[in-house]
Amino acid sequence: MQEPNSAFLWPDAPEADKYSVCVHCGFCLEVCPTYQQLGDENHSPRGRVYLIKQAAEGVLPLDESVVDPVFTCLDCRACETVCPSGVQVGALIEEARGQVFHAAPARGWKGLIQRFFLRAVFPKPRRLKLLAGLLRFYQRSGLQRWVRKLRLLAVLPKHLREMEAILPKVPDRRAIDALPPEIPATGSTDKGVAGLFTGCVMDVFFADVNQATARVAARNGWRVRVPKDQLCCGALQVHAGDRDMARQMARRNIDVFLASGADRIIINAAGCGAALKEYPALFRDDPVYREKAEQFSARVRDISELLVESGFEPPQGEVPRTIAYHDACHLCHAQQVRTQPRTLLGAIPGLCLVEMADSDRCCGSAGIYNLTHPEMAGALLERKMDDLPDGIDGVAMGNPGCMMQLMVGAHRRQADVEILHTVELLDLAYQREEVGTR
Ligand code: SF4
Ligand code: SF4
Incomplete structure (x- = not known):
């Protein structure tokens, strides 16, 4: 039931039983990456929940004072992990964004690009594959070499140039x-x-x-x-x-x-x-x-x-590498999957698993956040790279967005570190036992 003067006029609005359980304790502040970076209460979980409540109750209009903090949120859910009241900050943020989508749809180029990707490409597998084909052509026809040689990408912002540089080769x-x-x-x-x-x-x-x-x-x-x-x-x-x-x-x-x-x-x-x-x-x-x-x-x-959960056969093939594990936010905070990837990696013979500091702090990828908020995403990536332990051969994780973000980080620092999915290492260990390397 929406408040009579609510700024949220469309269905599916943030619900009172979600925002009203916040007790303003502030436990969430110190784990929030955007609050850590900006030191501004409006960009903290407590601040965002309060702003959403104010808009829902008609105290604030749905203007920049609410929209900016709602969209600067990484939706990383680190705040939910520590919140004693079980406030569903991620759900509130997503519902508030749904209201903004109706109230102030993106216009101009931004709106065009948003509609193109969100409505015309990602929901249509054939178009996605067509786009992948164009990218494959760009990467393999020599066009990419010429574009780089002629420095045509110099017109792009730095973060987009870096994305282009690390984009994995589109397979056949x-x-x-x-x-x-x-x-x-x-x-x-x-x-x-x-x-x-x-x-x-x-x-x-x-x-x-x-x-x-x-x-x-x-x-x-x-x-x-x-x-x-x-x-x-x-x-x-x-x-x-x-x-x-x-x-x-x-x-x-x-x-x-x-x-x-x-x-x-x-x-x-x-x-x-x-x-x-x-x-x-x-x-x-x-x-x-x-x-x-x-x-x-x-x-x-x-x-x-x-x-x-269902039991797995410990692999017998050796993978003699020193690997750090990065907790993708949507695995550890949103799904509470923390121990399972470590259990799998720990079962691989020869693999030395090392813990990194703040492994569950967001790397800045956050869906397309690294495209929409490159400065914040870049700062968080730097912190993540600083936290990588010395002497590692690679970093394992369970999310393609984080993989691409850390590839940018490794490229930026010219670091000789492999960026891997956890399951790739397990698969490698199984394949090695089949060819009898052990
Ligand atoms: S930890 Fe939870 S209850 Fe406490 S201020 Fe943050 S969101 Fe509110
Ligand atoms: S989801 Fe992440 S960025 Fe957003 S308020 Fe919570 S901790 Fe901060």
Whole structure:
């Protein structure tokens, strides 16, 4: 029930039972990366919750005083981990952004780019693959070499030039489409069907991580099914406030995966995993899809979560590397998955796992935050790079956005550090035992 003078005029507004439980204790302040950087209460969790409450109660209009703090938030959820009252800051931020999306839609170039990517590309797998094809052509035809040689990218801001520099090579179309619809279990037990959610960024830039995920799940007794009609999860749309588009995409994914017969829905991207687990929140006013979304979300597992929960065979192949682990925010804060990736890495013979300081502080990637707020994202990346322990060979993590962000960091510092997904290391250990390196 909205307040009579509320600045939030559209459905799906921030709910009083979410913001009214804040007791203003301030425990969240010291873990909030934007508060740490800016030292401004408005850019802290407590400040943002208060501003949202003021707008909901009609005390403040939905102007820059509210919009800026709401969009400067990384939606990293570090505040939720420490909040004694269980304030769902992430949900409040996302719902408030939904109101801004209606009240003040982005205009000009910004609006055009936003609509192009959020509505015309990510929800359409064919267009996404077409875009990937253009990028592949740019990278392989020699065009990229010439563009760099002629310094044509000098017109771009520094962070975009850096993104271009580290963009992983788009694999062949064959590699992107390499996953068959069904991969039989190769382990000694049959644990059921795991539906693989392939994601959009993972599918295009890190197709090998998806293949590693499927092999590792199959190796541990899961029949892996890859429903071909699935769409991108909609997390980017939720973060941008485009909740109607996110709902459309969620409906399709729910229907496709529930019809696939999957006992578990597995995912290797933290941001997508959190979005899939939170589908029910998108359907709070739709009882039919709310129930379906609950069935769907109850089956979603991060790949590390699935393996530890259902049991995995310790690999025998050696991977003699010293690896630090970075906790992706949407894995540790949003899904409370912290120990499982460490358990997997710790089970790899020869691998030395070292802890890094503040491993669960955001690296600044945060969906497209590094594009919309490059200064804050850049400052957080510097802090993350400063925290990498000396003498490591690589950093493992469970999110493609963080992988790209840390690739930028390694490029910036000319650091000889591999940026890896946790499941790649586990897969490598299994592959090495098959070729008898141990
Ligand atoms: S920790 Fe939770 S209850 Fe305390 S100020 Fe922050 S959001 Fe409010
Ligand atoms: S989600 Fe992250 S950036 Fe946003 S208020 Fe919470 S701790 Fe701060």
